[in-house]
Amino acid sequence: MPVLVMKFGGTSVATLDRIRRAAKKVGVEVAKGYDVIVIVSAMSGKTNELVGWVNETSKFYDAREYDAVVSSGENVTAGLMALTLQEMDVPARSWQGWQVPLKTNSAHSQARIEEIPTDNINAKFAEGMKVAVVAGFQGVSPEGRITTLGRGGSDTTAVAFAAAFGAERCDIYTDVDGVYTTDPRVSNKARKLDKIAFEEMLELASLGAKVLQTRSVELAMRFGVRLRVVSSFEEQSDDAGTLVCAEEDIMENRPVSGIAFSREEAKMTLISVADRPGIAAAIFGPLAEGGINVDMIIQNIAEEGRTDMTFSCPVDQVARAEKALNDAKARGEINFHDLVADTDVAKVSAVGIGMRSQSGVAARMFKTLSDEGINIKVIATSEIKISVLIDRKYMELAVQALHDAFELDKV
Amino acid sequence: MPVLVMKFGGTSVATLDRIRRAAKKVGVEVAKGYDVIVIVSAMSGKTNELVGWVNETSKFYDAREYDAVVSSGENVTAGLMALTLQEMDVPARSWQGWQVPLKTNSAHSQARIEEIPTDNINAKFAEGMKVAVVAGFQGVSPEGRITTLGRGGSDTTAVAFAAAFGAERCDIYTDVDGVYTTDPRVSNKARKLDKIAFEEMLELASLGAKVLQTRSVELAMRFGVRLRVVSSFEEQSDDAGTLVCAEEDIMENRPVSGIAFSREEAKMTLISVADRPGIAAAIFGPLAEGGINVDMIIQNIAEEGRTDMTFSCPVDQVARAEKALNDAKARGEINFHDLVADTDVAKVSAVGIGMRSQSGVAARMFKTLSDEGINIKVIATSEIKISVLIDRKYMELAVQALHDAFELDKV
Numbered sequence: 001m002p003v004l005v006m007k008f009g010g011t012s013v014a015t016l017d018r019i020r021r022a023a024k025k026v027g028v029e030v031a032k033g034y035d036v037i038v039i040v041s042a043m044s045g046k047t048n049e050l051v052g053w054v055n056e057t058s059k060f061y062d063a064r065e066y067d068a069v070v071s072s073g074e075n076v077t078a079g080l081m082a083l084t085l086q087e088m089d090v091p092a093r094s095w096q097g098w099q100v101p102l103k104t105n106s107a108h109s110q111a112r113i114e115e116i117p118t119d120n121i122n123a124k125f126a127e128g129m130k131v132a133v134v135a136g137f138q139g140v141s142p143e144g145r146i147t148t149l150g151r152g153g154s155d156t157t158a159v160a161f162a163a164a165f166g167a168e169r170c171d172i173y174t175d176v177d178g179v180y181t182t183d184p185r186v187s188n189k190a191r192k193l194d195k196i197a198f199e200e201m202l203e204l205a206s207l208g209a210k211v212l213q214t215r216s217v218e219l220a221m222r223f224g225v226r227l228r229v230v231s232s233f234e235e236q237s238d239d240a241g242t243l244v245c246a247e248e249d250i251m252e253n254r255p256v257s258g259i260a261f262s263r264e265e266a267k268m269t270l271i272s273v274a275d276r277p278g279i280a281a282a283i284f285g286p287l288a289e290g291g292i293n294v295d296m297i298i299q300n301i302a303e304e305g306r307t308d309m310t311f312s313c314p315v316d317q318v319a320r321a322e323k324a325l326n327d328a329k330a331r332g333e334i335n336f337h338d339l340v341a342d343t344d345v346a347k348v349s350a351v352g353i354g355m356r357s358q359s360g361v362a363a364r365m366f367k368t369l370s371d372e373g374i375n376i377k378v379i380a381t382s383e384i385k386i387s388v389l390i391d392r393k394y395m396e397l398a399v400q401a402l403h404d405a406f407e408l409d410k411v
Numbered sequence: 412m413p414v415l416v417m418k419f420g421g422t423s424v425a426t427l428d429r430i431r432r433a434a435k436k437v438g439v440e441v442a443k444g445y446d447v448i449v450i451v452s453a454m455s456g457k458t459n460e461l462v463g464w465v466n467e468t469s470k471f472y473d474a475r476e477y478d479a480v481v482s483s484g485e486n487v488t489a490g491l492m493a494l495t496l497q498e499m500d501v502p503a504r505s506w507q508g509w510q511v512p513l514k515t516n517s518a519h520s521q522a523r524i525e526e527i528p529t530d531n532i533n534a535k536f537a538e539g540m541k542v543a544v545v546a547g548f549q550g551v552s553p554e555g556r557i558t559t560l561g562r563g564g565s566d567t568t569a570v571a572f573a574a575a576f577g578a579e580r581c582d583i584y585t586d587v588d589g590v591y592t593t594d595p596r597v598s599n600k601a602r603k604l605d606k607i608a609f610e611e612m613l614e615l616a617s618l619g620a621k622v623l624q625t626r627s628v629e630l631a632m633r634f635g636v637r638l639r640v641v642s643s644f645e646e647q648s649d650d651a652g653t654l655v656c657a658e659e660d661i662m663e664n665r666p667v668s669g670i671a672f673s674r675e676e677a678k679m680t681l682i683s684v685a686d687r688p689g690i691a692a693a694i695f696g697p698l699a700e701g702g703i704n705v706d707m708i709i710q711n712i713a714e715e716g717r718t719d720m721t722f723s724c725p726v727d728q729v730a731r732a733e734k735a736l737n738d739a740k741a742r743g744e745i746n747f748h749d750l751v752a753d754t755d756v757a758k759v760s761a762v763g764i765g766m767r768s769q770s771g772v773a774a775r776m777f778k779t780l781s782d783e784g785i786n787i788k789v790i791a792t793s794e795i796k797i798s799v800l801i802d803r804k805y806m807e808l809a810v811q812a813l814h815d816a817f818e819l820d821k822v
Contacts, residue, residue, distance in 0.1 A: 075483045
């Protein structure tokens with residue numbers, strides 16, 4: 001039998017009624033002849049409640065106990081989903097992570113999947129079971145302790161199961177009906193994409209379009225899992241939602257597929273750094289140790305032997321970044337005249353695999369922003385992405401103008 | 412190191428504050444030099460919520476999924492308790508049932524403990540861990556699925572751990588401060604007992620004094636575990652609460668230790684049953700199959716070849732009992748003239764290991780009731796118990812009169 005993986009997020013299993021609605025969608029796929037692996041999240045709000053209790057109990061908590069506590073929400077949903085399916089006469093049973101066993105490393109609360117043996121579940125499929133309901137987000141370490149995969153880890157669980165079982169497709173049921181050319185709350189011309197390439201999805205996800213956990217997309221790309229984002233709350237159809245797939249599977253060849261943005265950015269500039277070999281490592285080492293997520297990095301030669309170094313990071317990490325850099329200066333590891341933080345910036349990015357083969361994308365982007373009177377503060381590019389930092393107040397305007405300029409509203 | 416088992420029920424871990432209070436009590440015992448095994452229930456209300464969801468999802472549910480769902484509450488408390496102890500600098504970690512592993516049979520939702528290997532936990536004690544926090548009420552079946560031990564199963568978990576680890580004592584922390592001579596709500600002269608024999612506790616528990624799960628007392632008796640019932644909400648002391656122990660450990664030798672009662676009883680009489688060998692089996696077989704909890708049984712020879720058969724059962728099982736007996740009559744398995752149900756009776760019992768060696772207890776009981784003008788409808792006795800059925804309206808009066816007659820208010 002072909003295998004299908006279906007993942008239901010927290011809002012899709014938030015109540016017994018919604019679990020029933022999700023189970024009906026599973027029943028439809030079983031009727032088509034699939035053996036289905038269902039991955040469930042905790043009922044929405046439950047994981048936050050558990051995380052809250054852990055934080056209130058212990059400020060610097062033992063991540064092993066954190067995992068033991070916060071993984072319990074998924075176990076509840078898995079059992080309830082199995083019961084609901086049985087009630088609909090669909091042969092089903094639940095699996096907790098350790099029962100599969102979904103083997104991970106020991107990096108508690110951020111564990112990586114190492115192996116998913118398929119024999120237990122396949123033996124049950126062979127006996128006539130139609131649906132294996134698996135608690136998402138959790139696994140078991142080599143020491144036999146419960147691990148969790150980090151926020152959004154149920155997406156990664158789903159993709160890993162799809163890879164392990166050679167599933168025909170991995171459907172991620174969520175509260176949005178697909179991936180859009182940009183956030184519809186910012187541009188009312190935003191259009192749902194039928195298909196998007198893995199690489200584009202990765203850029204969009206890491207740029208703040210929080211539809212899928214980044215690692216789940218990486219994993220899907222590595223193992224060639226066809227990943228579909230689809231709404232739990234709309235009519236079921238094989239064509240619904242957005243298919244995240246390999247570049248070859250996408251016919252249309254636009255230069256830009258989407259406009260992503262990130263509102264809470266900060267731009268930090270180290271002015272007149274004494275330049276020498278290894279200076280970048282001396283600067284970014286302490287920042288990494290301080291847990292600062294440095295994003296864009298630009299270096300300008302200011303004068304002989306000295307340089308300006310600019311980088312961006314999330315706004316709420318500015319204080320920590322300043323401390324890390326000033327401490328490094330105090331230790332004599334780096335030398336700079338001044339450290340200037342601009343906390344009123346946002347990042348806007350054009351993303352598209354088409355820009356690999358089509359020139360002039362950057363030029364069109366810069367001209368569009370210029371025509372709107374928007375000053376570009378920092379530019380960074382990759383093969384399939386052009387990002388700029390601009391004043392935050394122009395963010396919506398920039399997104400809308402770029403969406404128009406690249407004609408993303410047109411099919 | 413000597414091992415102590417401490418069990419905290421749902422009300423004792425109902426909030427993070429209460430978990431902290433319980434953890435402090437654990438810390439006190441660690442400071443005395445004990446290695447402590449803490450057994451925790453789910454936060455009060457959590458298990459009921461989970462059971463409610465299962466019942467709402469599925470009327471005739473798969474008990475394996477029921478167990479997977481309802482066991483999750485204890486996992487949360489175990490992790491939070493371990494974190495709280497760590498926060499107090501007490502080395503602790505949590506264990507879920509399958510991690511110990513606490514091995515049970517496959518009787519889901521009513522599983523029996525078969526084995527508790529001690530090596531995992533003892534290895535951690537040897538490494539310097541001071542407290543093993545174990546999720547109560549749950550285990551793992553030979554098939555690797557989660558089982559639960561039935562309501563109150565955390566008491567049984569605690570006693571089983573005490574037996575397996577040769578614990579010095581098993582302290583059951585709860586919301587009452589011990590076992591009383593009778594229910595203080597019925598007699599304000601009720602007195603807390605310092606000690607009570609296992610056998611007495613068994614009679615009291617099965618008679619409706621719901622301090623400890625019956626199976627936990629049976630297990631404690633079988634393995635000679637010193638079991639103490641103590642309040643979570645009072646000063647900590649080695650002498651607090653009630654010690655449930657072997658008869659030999661009890662010095663005082665009263666004839667009666669306590670007056671138990673059960674309000675919701677019914678008395679059923681089969682009138683003029685055709686008597687023949689095997690007639691009792693023919694009557695009580697169908698009742699057992701119908702799930703009726705038959706308690707007292709009395710047979711009177713009424714006339715030549717015919718007999719009256721009387722038994723008691725819980726009031727809410729009367730309709731089922733009538734159906735079972737009338738069905739058996741229709742099938743020709745038994746023959747009786749009439750079936751009379753008296754649903755306005757209560758059971759009152761005097762319990763005491765002392766009555767084994769002291770005569771006149773029954774006589775004093777009957778005279779006391781007679782002096783109060785209370786008519787006895789059925790009498791049943793065991794070695795350490797005398798039970799009577801009386802009109803329900805006299806129940807409180809009977810309990811108070813017997814409590815006085817056996818001077819249970821006096822130390």
